[in-house]
Amino acid sequence: MMMISWIFLVIGLHAQPAYNQCLKDQQSLLLAFKNDLVYDPSSQIAKWNPSVDCCDWGGITCDKEGHVTGLDLSSQNVYGSINDSSSLFGLEFLQSLNLAYNDFDSLLGFSKLTQRLTYLNLSNAYSEGQLPVDFSLITSLVTLDLSLAARNVYMVYLDHLENLVQNLTELRHLYLDYINILAHNNWAGVISSSLPNLQVLSLTSCGLRGSLDSSLGNLKHLSVILLDGNNFSSGIPESLADLQNLTVLSLPGCDLTGLLPSKIFQVPTLKTIDLSGNEMLQGALPDSVGALELENLDLSGCGFSGPIPDSMQTLTSLRYLDLSANRFTGPIPSFQLSKNHLVWVNFYQNNLTGGIPSSHWEGFDTLEYLNLASNYLTGRFPESFLTLKSLRELHLSNNSFSGNINDPSNVSSYYKLNTMDLSSNKFEGPIPGFIFKLAALSTLKLSSNKFTGRVDLHMFGRLKELQALDLSYNNLTVSVDRSESASASLSQISTLKLASCYMQHFPDLNLDLSYNQLSGEIPNWIWEVF
Ligand SMILES: *[C@@H]1O[C@H](CO)[C@@H](O)[C@H](O)[C@H]1NC(C)=O
Ligand SMILES: *[C@@H]1O[C@H](CO)[C@@H](O)[C@H](O)[C@H]1NC(C)=O
Ligand SMILES: *[C@@H]1O[C@H](CO)[C@@H](O)[C@H](O)[C@H]1NC(C)=O
Ligand SMILES: *[C@@H]1O[C@H](CO)[C@@H](O)[C@H](O)[C@H]1NC(C)=O
Ligand SMILES: *[C@@H]1O[C@H](CO)[C@@H](O)[C@H](O)[C@H]1NC(C)=O
Ligand SMILES: *[C@@H]1O[C@H](CO)[C@@H](O)[C@H](O)[C@H]1NC(C)=O
Numbered sequence: 014m015m016m017i018s019w020i021f022l023v024i025g026l027h028a029q030p031a032y033n034q035c036l037k038d039q040q041s042l043l044l045a046f047k048n049d050l051v052y053d054p055s056s057q058i059a060k061w062n063p064s065v066d067c068c069d070w071g072g073i074t075c076d077k078e079g080h081v082t083g084l085d086l087s088s089q090n091v092y093g094s095i096n097d098s099s100s101l102f103g104l105e106f107l108q109s110l111n112l113a114y115n116d117f118d119s120l121l122g123f124s125k126l127t128q129r130l131t132y133l134n135l136s137n138a139y140s141e142g143q144l145p146v147d148f149s150l151i152t153s154l155v156t157l158d159l160s161l162a163a164r165n166v167y168m169v170y171l172d173h174l175e176n177l178v179q180n181l182t183e184l185r186h187l188y189l190d191y192i193n194i195l196a197h198n199n200w201a202g203v204i205s206s207s208l209p210n211l212q213v214l215s216l217t218s219c220g221l222r223g224s225l226d227s228s229l230g231n232l233k234h235l236s237v238i239l240l241d242g243n244n245f246s247s248g249i250p251e252s253l254a255d256l257q258n259l260t261v262l263s264l265p266g267c268d269l270t271g272l273l274p275s276k277i278f279q280v281p282t283l284k285t286i287d288l289s290g291n292e293m294l295q296g297a298l299p300d301s302v303g304a305l306e307l308e309n310l311d312l313s314g315c316g317f318s319g320p321i322p323d324s325m326q327t328l329t330s331l332r333y334l335d336l337s338a339n340r341f342t343g344p345i346p347s348f349q350l351s352k353n354h355l356v357w358v359n360f361y362q363n364n365l366t367g368g369i370p371s372s373h374w375e376g377f378d379t380l381e382y383l384n385l386a387s388n389y390l391t392g393r394f395p396e397s398f399l400t401l402k403s404l405r406e407l408h409l410s411n412n413s414f415s416g417n418i419n420d421p422s423n424v425s426s427y428y429k430l431n432t433m434d435l436s437s438n439k440f441e442g443p444i445p446g447f448i449f450k451l452a453a454l455s456t457l458k459l460s461s462n463k464f465t466g467r468v469d470l471h472m473f474g475r476l477k478e479l480q481a482l483d484l485s486y487n488n489l490t491v492s493v494d495r496s497e498s499a500s501a502s503l504s505q506i507s508t509l510k511l512a513s514c515y516m517q518h519f520p521d522l523n524l525d526l527s528y529n530q531l532s533g534e535i536p537n538w539i540w541e542v543f
């Protein structure tokens with residue numbers, strides 16, 4: 014996404030500075046255009062003032078001669094209809110037109126802008142009906158954005174893709190997200206034969222079916238492929254590995270099948286690979302993955318297996334890594350070289366084994382989410398986890414971690430951890446004292462371990478954000494301070510599970526029960542006290 018906005022930033026910089034006066038005819042065309050529209054008083058267009066040079070109006074760019082070359086009224090609460098008779102189309106020097114995020118009832122007549130228009134952005138500028146195909150006549154177009162937001166899904170449809178793109182041979186950036194493309198047979202063939210210069214192809218949730226055709230590999234300038242949420246029921250063609258400038262390959266939830274060609278992981282320019290949610294897609298990560306400059310890798314919910322290659326240790330720019338819900342085996346390599354970038358790491362539900370050396374997770378100052386749950390991991394609790402200053406969620410449940418958890422005296426108060434789930438492991442010894450210093454903690458699950466010793470329930474009252482606490486199925490003796498202030502301090506907890514804890518006194522929680530929907534598994538005998 015960074016890259017996409019960069020491309021358009023560069024285009025934006027090409028706009029000429031407005032150092033000449035607006036030509037009279039240009040000004041009257043703009044005022045006539047304004048007259049035909051309805052707009053919010055706060056909108057830029059409302060402030061267009063005839064006594065000010067029109068090249069200085071909000072949203073207007075001019076060339077040296079005073080012709081209007083750019084019009085950007087995106088997100089300006091403009092309504093109305095644009096059609097053949099609109100004075101907009103008298104602006105024959107227009108190169109860039111952005112009317113995105115407004116609400117027009119009709120958008121017709123754009124074929125009149127055939128001479129110079131290179132950038133046309135009507136994203137979310139309309140909300141229903143058949144997409145007019147007269148855009149197909151603007152053969153000068155380099156960028157065409159007709160995309161919609163998800164909320165409008167399938168309210169706008171395009172009957173034949175080829176009627177739109179056939180003659181747009183200069184097009185480099187095409188965005189049709191959430192437009193329902195009806196005749197979708199051979200969509201890939203149509204695109205690859207019509208748009209030889211294409212760099213960005215964004216067709217998220219267009220209802221495309223039919224295979225991801227190998228002809229896409231012929232579009233040799235292709236850099237960004239965003240086809241999320243279509244239904245291809247096919248494999249990923251190896252020809253995509255021929256794309257020398259491919260940076261983003263995003264195909265989540267596309268019903269992809271078969272074996273992912275491992276050559277894909279040899280495209281040196283790739284920064285983002287998202288193949289998540291393709292249950293039938295299989296493969297293994299080849300060693301070559303470590304030679305990429307990957308920033309985002311999401312293979313969650315697929316059928317990948319085999320080890321996570323050690324070569325991934327050489328990745329230096331990884332930000333987002335999600336391999337959850339696959340069948341990966343073996344140990345988790347170190348990602349130390351990416352420690353200044355990683356924000357999200359998810360290995361949930363695989364067949365990973367081995368321990369987690371504490372040194373592997375030192376200094377990941379940007380890491381916010383770490384999920385190693387539901388694997389076969391063993392060994393001690395890595396103390397370095399307690400030094401991760403941005404961490405918000407730590408999930409280690411359903412593994413075979415064991416031993417005492419050390420209690421470092423210096424856990425920092427800036428700690429952001431709000432969820433810690435250590436349940437269903439073999440941790441033993443006392444509940445470590447640092448837990449009571451985690452000021453942001455709202456969910457704490459320690460159930461089904463071998464924690465021992467005595468714990469005072471009111472200690473948890475120090476955790477002002479705590480909403481869910483599960484201490485069940487350990488060997489804990491939970492004692493309760495009967496004073497009113499102690500029970501009041503627990504009043505924010507809405508889920509309390511103490512099954513199979515040794516309780517010496519009934520916690521004086523009747524106030525909490527009435528006001529805080531205390532729920533969950535608490536020992537049956539509690540109810541007899543009422
Ligand atoms: C064309 O647009 C003008 C100005 O918005 C509007 O008054 C007119 O009704 C439109 N004509 C059609 C046929 O929609
Ligand atoms: C279209 O305009 C919207 C709103 O300004 C912007 O978010 C989007 O990135 C633009 N699309 C392209 C392809 O430039
Ligand atoms: C594409 O151009 C050809 C030749 O100019 C023309 O015959 C055809 O109608 C055009 N197709 C579309 C969809 O505009
Ligand atoms: C790949 O990108 C580079 C840098 O943007 C560019 O110079 C080169 O021409 C591109 N190659 C292809 C095949 O598009
Ligand atoms: C995708 O298409 C296949 C074959 O047409 C069909 O069996 C499957 O249900 C579709 N999946 C979705 C999510 O629509
Ligand atoms: C993963 O572990 C499960 C349970 O031990 C086992 O049945 C399965 O064969 C393993 N899968 C792989 C790919 O190792």
Ligand SMILES: *[C@@H]1O[C@H](CO)[C@@H](O)[C@H](O)[C@H]1NC(C)=O
Nearest residue numbers: 362363364386387388389411
């Ligand atoms: C525990 O993890 C294993 C391995 O991923 C998984 O098969 C099993 O369903 C998990 N059990 C629970 C209760 O989540």
Ligand SMILES: *[C@@H]1O[C@H](CO)[C@@H](O)[C@H](O)[C@H]1NC(C)=O
Nearest residue numbers: 399400401421422423424425
């Ligand atoms: C606590 O102190 C030890 C030893 O001085 C140090 O290695 C560790 O990083 C510190 N932990 C935190 C959370 O500051």
Ligand SMILES: *[C@@H]1O[C@H](CO)[C@@H](O)[C@H](O)[C@H]1NC(C)=O
Nearest residue numbers: 463464465466467488489490
């Ligand atoms: C529970 O803890 C007590 C000491 O607090 C110990 O004597 C006993 O053996 C433990 N029971 C189990 C099943 O671990």
